Amino acid sequence: MGYQKYDLAPLTHSIDQFLYSHLSSTWAFLAEMTLIGVVFLIFYAVIGLYLVLAERKVCAFMQNRIGPNRVGWFGVIQTIADLFKLLLKELITIRKADKLLFNIAPFIVIIASFLGIAAIPFAMGLHAIDFNIGIFYIMAVSSVGVVGILIAGWSSNNKYSLIGAMRSGAQIVSYELSVGLSLLVIVIYSGTLQLSTLVESQADAWWIIKGHIPAILAFFVFVTAGTAETNRGPFDLAEAESELTAGFHTEYSGIKFAFFFLAEYMNMFLVASVAATVFLGGWMPLHIPGMEGFNNAMDFIPPIVWYFGKTAFVIFLMMWIKWTFPRLRIDQLLNLEWKYLLPINLVNIVVVALIVLMGWYIK
Amino acid sequence: MKSIFDYIAGIFKGVWSLLKGMTITGKYFIRLDKIVTQKYPENRKKLKMYDRFKGELIMPHDANNFHKCNGCGICEMNCPNGSIEVISDKIITSEGKSKRIIGTHIYHLSMCTFCGLCVKSCPSNALAFSQEFEHAVFDRNKLTKVLNNPGSSLVKDLAE
Numbered sequence: 394m395g396y397q398k399y400d401l402a403p404l405t406h407s408i409d410q411f412l413y414s415h416l417s418s419t420w421a422f423l424a425e426m427t428l429i430g431v432v433f434l435i436f437y438a439v440i441g442l443y444l445v446l447a448e449r450k451v452c453a454f455m456q457n458r459i460g461p462n463r464v465g466w467f468g469v470i471q472t473i474a475d476l477f478k479l480l481l482k483e484l485i486t487i488r489k490a491d492k493l494l495f496n497i498a499p500f501i502v503i504i505a506s507f508l509g510i511a512a513i514p515f516a517m518g519l520h521a522i523d524f525n526i527g528i529f530y531i532m533a534v535s536s537v538g539v540v541g542i543l544i545a546g547w548s549s550n551n552k553y554s555l556i557g558a559m560r561s562g563a564q565i566v567s568y569e570l571s572v573g574l575s576l577l578v579i580v581i582y583s584g585t586l587q588l589s590t591l592v593e594s595q596a597d598a599w600w601i602i603k604g605h606i607p608a609i610l611a612f613f614v615f616v617t618a619g620t621a622e623t624n625r626g627p628f629d630l631a632e633a634e635s636e637l638t639a640g641f642h643t644e645y646s647g648i649k650f651a652f653f654f655l656a657e658y659m660n661m662f663l664v665a666s667v668a669a670t671v672f673l674g675g676w677m678p679l680h681i682p683g684m685e686g687f688n689n690a691m692d693f694i695p696p697i698v699w700y701f702g703k704t705a706f707v708i709f710l711m712m713w714i715k716w717t718f719p720r721l722r723i724d725q726l727l728n729l730e731w732k733y734l735l736p737i738n739l740v741n742i743v744v745v746a747l748i749v750l751m752g753w754y755i756k
Numbered sequence: 757m758k759s760i761f762d763y764i765a766g767i768f769k770g771v772w773s774l775l776k777g778m779t780i781t782g783k784y785f786i787r788l789d790k791i792v793t794q795k796y797p798e799n800r801k802k803l804k805m806y807d808r809f810k811g812e813l814i815m816p817h818d819a820n821n822f823h824k825c826n827g828c829g830i831c832e833m834n835c836p837n838g839s840i841e842v843i844s845d846k847i848i849t850s851e852g853k854s855k856r857i858i859g860t861h862i863y864h865l866s867m868c869t870f871c872g873l874c875v876k877s878c879p880s881n882a883l884a885f886s887q888e889f890e891h892a893v894f895d896r897n898k899l900t901k902v903l904n905n906p907g908s909s910l911v912k913d914l915a916e
Contacts, residue, residue: 455781459793717781718774733767 396596396678399695402518429521433510440662441655442472444708448658451712482647487550490644494548499645499652501541506659508534513666514588516676516697527588528576531667532569535622538660539565542624542631545653546641557640560723561624561631567730568628571618574738578611578745579604579671582754592675597682599674603755607745612672614734614741619664620711621726623657627718628726661711662704669703676700682755805887810870813840813863814886815903822911823904825882827858831874839867840874858904865891866899 408428412421446461446468453460461468486492509531514520524530539562546558580586582604583594594600601608621628632640642653669675676696680688721729748754784790794803805811817823827844845859875883883903893899 451785454785454788454791457784457790457792459791459795462795713778713781713785717777737767 396692396696397517398692399697400517405518433507433521437507437510437655437659441658442476444658444662445475445654446472447708448712448715451709452716455713455716476651479651480648484647484649485644487644489550491548491550494544495644496649498541498545498548499649499656501544502538502656503541503652503659505534505536505538505541506656506663508537509663510659512588513663514592514670514675515700516695519697520589523587523589525587527591528580528586528667528671531663532573532576535660535663536565536569538656542641545645549641549644551644553637553639554641554643557631557637557643561641563723564624564628564630564726565622567727568618568621568734571614571730571734571738572622574735574742575611575615575618576667576671578607578741581742581745581749582608588670588675592670592677595674595677596680598680598755599672599677601672602681604745605754607741607748608672610737610741612668614738615668615672616664616707616710616714618730618734619668620714621730623660623664625657625661625711626715627720629720630723630726661708665704665707665711666700668707669700673703673707674699675703805889809887809889810872810885811888812865812886812891813868813874813903814884815861815882816884817905817908818911821905821908823858823882823908824880824911825858825861825878825904826880826910827856827861828879830877830879831883834873834877836871836873837867837869839864857910861903863901863903864899865901866896 409425412424415421416424449471450460450468461471464471464474486495511521512524512527512530514523542561543558546554546556546561549555579591579600582600583591585591585594595603597603601612604611624631630640632642637643642650645653676699678688678691678694678696678699680691796803815823815825827842829842829844832840832842841860841862841864843859843862844856846854847857849855870885872885875885891899
């Protein structure tokens with residue numbers, strides 16, 4: 394296949410072999426872990442900061458404003474300046490807060506999203522860990538984040554924070570179902586939970602094209618439920634500025650607040666990249682069955698560009714949703730999940746099982 | 757059965773209205789020429805404020821240095837925070853009658869809240885708001901202003 398011309402596996406293997414030939418196996422293993430950790434840390438910080446900037450710009454344009462445009466050309470270093478400001482600020486600890494939990498909570502939230510990023514295939518051969526239960530793993534670790542939010546709300550010893558955290562708990566417990574079931578649609582189609590095989594299975598066409606109506610339905614359900622799971626507007630009840638000041642992170646200041654903020658954006662990135670990988674083919678170029686010339690032309694665009702392009706598209710979709718719709722009330726939120734998304738999903742799964750059984754999809 | 761149809765129709769109606777909202781924001785997103793934000797210090801030269809904008813209090817004078825203030829002091833009485841001081845003067849007209857005219861109309865910009873009661877209550881429409889809003893000065897004494905120009909007089913006096 395043409396897309397294999399940009400395979401990055403030889404590069405990563407040569408780094409691996411270089412480390413193992415110069416160091417003892419324990420040290421080589423440790424060096425590799427450190428290297429991957431540092432790369433992900435930098436990636437995390439850069440993506441997080443630039444997503445904040447992108448959100449501010451998108452929001453501004455949708456409201457007929459300009460957005461940040463003073464710090465750097467077109468405001469490109471605005472969020473870096475914001476980060477420095479937050480780093481210099483005082484870390485206030487509340488007198489009657491539970492000190493240990495209060496300090497631990499931001500780290501739980503940020504580690505949860507950090508763990509999820511590790512299993513994402515960025516390009517062919519650029520994949521930190523390729524679990525055979527990749528989708529299940531991402532779902533499991535990303536829902537650990539809610540524990541951090543609950544701890545943050547509880548340990549702040551503040552009623553607003555506690556209400557925000559409780560709402561967040563109710564929200565994530567219910568929307569986790571929709572996220573899982575909508576991913577299950579594609580798992581039934583492809584017959585695998587491993588992300589690398591899932592991407593390979595879309596070499597002839599993406600699942601959203603091959604899987605037609607149920608896959609499109611599942612994609613939109615996933616984007617909706619994913620938006621809810623990352624606590625973003627219109628489902629940002631956990632923060633709800635106008636009702637709860639800032640919800641679970643009311644009492645946090647300085648860099649701990651920045652951790653919550655960054656984790657929110659990285660969760661959005663995680664949801665968008667899962668949506669891109671599972672429904673839109675991940676790093677796989679756009680292939681249409683039967684059009685050889687077109688497919689070969691598409692193969693010349695490197696997979697990493699495809700991956701980031703698709704992720705950016707889903708992120709833009711989520712921002713568009715956030716800056717269009719007003720916030721839901723808690724009962725409306727639970728109605729939407731239990732009365733609409735979940736029944737639609739369950740029917741969808743039965744339909745998909747039938748379709749796969751009869752072979753009514755593009756193979 | 758009807759409830760099932762209502763449920764499904766409700767989903768489609770809901771999705772349709774959501775899409776309608778997203779079209780509006782989507783249109784705004786691509787119409788960058790409709791941006792309302794003004795880049796202030798750069799556009800200072802061609803910046804135009806709005807007619808009803810309350811910059812600072814002025815007393816309009818015409819080309820022959822005439823104003824409409826007769827020194828009645830109603831603006832001073834109506835000012836809630838005492839930022840206007842009217843010092844009136846007396847002159848003897850040609851018919852031998854004594855007449856009150858304005859001596860100095862003092863306006864303390866530092867105390868003004870721009871409520872506009874002075875402009876509204878003035879019986880002879882002598883006061884107005886200018887569009888000037890860059891009030892910052894290095895000495896606060898500069899914020900105390902005399903509104904009537906030196907040597908100016910009331911419009912009606914011209915006939916006499």
